[in-house]
Amino acid sequence: MKIIxxxxxxxxxxxxxxxxxxxxxxxxxxxxxxxxxxxxxINFYKGNINKxxxxxxxxxxxxxxxxxxxxxxxxxxxxxxxxxxxxxIAGTINILEACKKLKIKKIIHASxxxxxxxxxGYYAISKRSAEDYIEEFCKLNKLNFTILRFGSIxxxxxxxxxxxxxxxxxxxxxxxxxxxGQRQASRxxxxxxxxxxxxxxxxxxxxxxxxxxxxxxxxxxxxxxxNKLSKDFKVKRKIKFLNEKNTSHYNVTPTxxxxxxxxxxxxAKEKNFYSGIRELISLEKGKI
Numbered sequence: 175m176k177i178i179x180x181x182x183x184x185x186x187x188x189x190x191x192x193x194x195x196x197x198x199x200x201x202x203x204x205x206x207x208x209x210x211x212x213x214x215x216i217n218f219y220k221g222n223i224n225k226x227x228x229x230x231x232x233x234x235x236x237x238x239x240x241x242x243x244x245x246x247x248x249x250x251x252x253x254x255x256x257x258x259x260x261x262x263i264a265g266t267i268n269i270l271e272a273c274k275k276l277k278i279k280k281i282i283h284a285s286x287x288x289x290x291x292x293x294x295g296y297y298a299i300s301k302r303s304a305e306d307y308i309e310e311f312c313k314l315n316k317l318n319f320t321i322l323r324f325g326s327i328x329x330x331x332x333x334x335x336x337x338x339x340x341x342x343x344x345x346x347x348x349x350x351x352x353x354x355g356q357r358q359a360s361r362x363x364x365x366x367x368x369x370x371x372x373x374x375x376x377x378x379x380x381x382x383x384x385x386x387x388x389x390x391x392x393x394x395x396x397x398x399x400x401n402k403l404s405k406d407f408k409v410k411r412k413i414k415f416l417n418e419k420n421t422s423h424y425n426v427t428p429t430x431x432x433x434x435x436x437x438x439x440x441x442a443k444e445k446n447f448y449s450g451i452r453e454l455i456s457l458e459k460g461k462i
Contacts (some may be wrong), residue, residue, distance in 0.1 A: 175199050175200070175237045175238055175377065176199070176200045176235060176236050176237045176238075177194055177199050177200065177201050177202075177236060177237065177238045177239075177240065177377075178201075178202050178203070178204055178232060178233055178236040178238075178239055178240070179191045179194070179201065179202070179203050179204070179240045179242060180204045180205070180223060180239060180240065180241045180242060180243040180269065181204075181205055181223075181241065181242035181243030181244060181284075182203030182204065182205055182209075182212070182216075182240075182242065183203060183205035183206075183207055183208060183209035183212065183218075184205070184209075184242055184246070185327070185331060185332050185333060185336070185366065186242055186284065186324070186327060186366060186369060186370070186373075187203070187205070187240070187242035187243075187284075188203075188209055188211060188212065188331065189329075189331070189366045189367060189369070189370040190240060190242070190370045190373045190374070191203055191212070191213075191216055192213060192216075192370070193367075193370040193371055193373065193374045194240075194374055195213060195215060195216060197374050201215075201216045201217075202216060202217040202218070202219060202232065202236075203216055203217070203218050203219065204218075204219045204220075204221055204223075204228075204229065204232040204233070204243070205218075205219075205220070205221075205243070206220070206221070206222050207220070208220060211331065219231070219232035222265075223243045223261075223265035223266075223268055223269055224260060224261075224264060224265050224268060226268055226271075226272070229268060229269070229272055230272050230275065230276065233269075233272050233273070233276055233278065234276060236276070236278060237278070237279050237280075238278065238279055238280045238281075238282065238377060239269065239273060239278055239280070239281045239282065240282045240284070240373065241266065241269055241281060241282070241283045241284060242284045243261070243265060243269075244261055244262050244265070244284065245257060245258050245261040245262055245297070245300075246297075247297070247335055248288070248294055248295060248297045248298075248421075248422050248423060249335070249421065249422075251295060251296045251297035251300070252295045252296060252297070252422055254296075255296045258296045258297060258300045259300060261300075262297075262300035262301060262303075262304055263300055263303050263304055263307065266283070266304040266307060266308065267307055267311075269281065270307065270308065270311045270312075270315075270317075273317055274311075274315050274317065278317070279318065280317070280318040280319065280320070280377075280382065281308065281312070281317065281318075281319050281320075282319070282320045282322065282373070282376055282377070283304070283305075283308055283319065283320070283321050283322065284322050284324060285301045285304065285305055285321050285322060285323045285324070286298070286301050286323055286324055287323045287324065287325050287387060287389065287428055288301060288424075288428060289301040289302045289305055289323055289431075290302070290323070290428070290430065290431050291424060291428030291429055291430065291431050292428075292429040292430075292431055292432075293422055293423060293424040293428055293429060294422055294423075294424075294428075295422035297422070298422075298431075302431070305321055305385075308321065309321075309383075312383070318379070318382040318383060319382070319383060320376045320381045320382065320383070320384055320385075320386065321384070321385045321386065322372075322373065322376065322386055322388050323385060323386065323387045323388065324369065324388045324389075325361070325362050325363075325364060325387065325388060325389030325390065326338075326361040326362060326363045326364070326389070326390075327363075327364060327365075327366050327369055328363050328364075328365060328366065329365045329366030329367060330366065330367075331366075332366070337361070338363065340354075341353060341400075341403075345403060345407060345409070349407075349409060349410070349411065350409065350411045350414070351400050351403055351404055351409055351411070351413045351414065352413075352414045352416065353396055353400060353413070353414070353415050353416065354416045354418045354421065355396065355415065355416070355417070355418065355421070355423065355425065356415060356417050356425055357396070357397055357415050358395075358396075358397075358425065358426060359395075359396040359425050359426060360393050360394060360395045360396060360426050360427075361390075361393070361394055361396070362389040362390040362391070362392065362393055362394070363390045363394055364388065364389055364390040369388050372386075372388050373388070397413075400413045401413070
């Protein structure tokens with residue numbers, strides 16, 4: 175199949191693009207920057223998902239769209255609410271409209287396990303909103319979709335803000351183990367290469383219009399991981415937990431998001447509905 179990976183220069187996107195190529199698909203990447211590690215057999219298009227003309231040009235003649243283009247850092251999103259909306263919501267709508275015009279068969283969208291949780295701040299809200307837009311748009315326009323809710327990803331080529339990468343960088347450079355969160359924290363880590371293989375599988379139509387969680391099978395306690403690293407690398411310093419607050423990250427598991435209940439508010443004596451209608455008719459007649 176002919177597949178375009180939006181945001182394909184990023185951590186997960188590039189691994190997915192490579193996995194798709196290995197599975198004998200024709201792959202191209204659309205991103206704001208070109209990653210030096212993009213394979214020579216993958217065509218690259220430079221652009222932003224909020225620039226519609228370039229987006230349409232890149233997506234042309236594609237069968238399937240993978241969307242990894244987003245503001246994907248919770249901490250960055252917390253300080254850039256408007257930019258988060260542009261990237262994660264408005265950008266997604268631009269992609270959907272392009273899919274409709276170009277008659278794309280399916281969109282596979284990278285979301286997050288934070289989308290269905292109370293944690294995650296503006297990032298989670300934007301992902302939740304994007305999911306809703308995708309589902310409604312696809313229903314109205316008969317477009318197939320798959321939502322991929324990623325958990326904690328680690329692996330080769332992760333940037334310095336990646337949770338595991340941050341720990342390892344500190345270990346190598348300062349011979350110390352520091353974790354931003356709390357002692358009881360845990361995660362279901364999955365290697366990016368395994369996550370990419372999962373993504374390739376979602377092309378299958380049995381996953382059409384489904385929400386899928388991409389996480390590891392086992393729960394890893396952070397204290398166990400840090401103790402093992404301390405032992406294996408003979409770290410002399412005591413493990414340090416920063417216990418940072420207001421980070422928007424979950425501790426052990428995301429808290430399920432619940433719709434907030436509302437109550438009714440009435441005035442003591444409301445205007446009679448039909449009297450209100452007659453007033454409007456009189457106003458309309460006065461315009462003639």
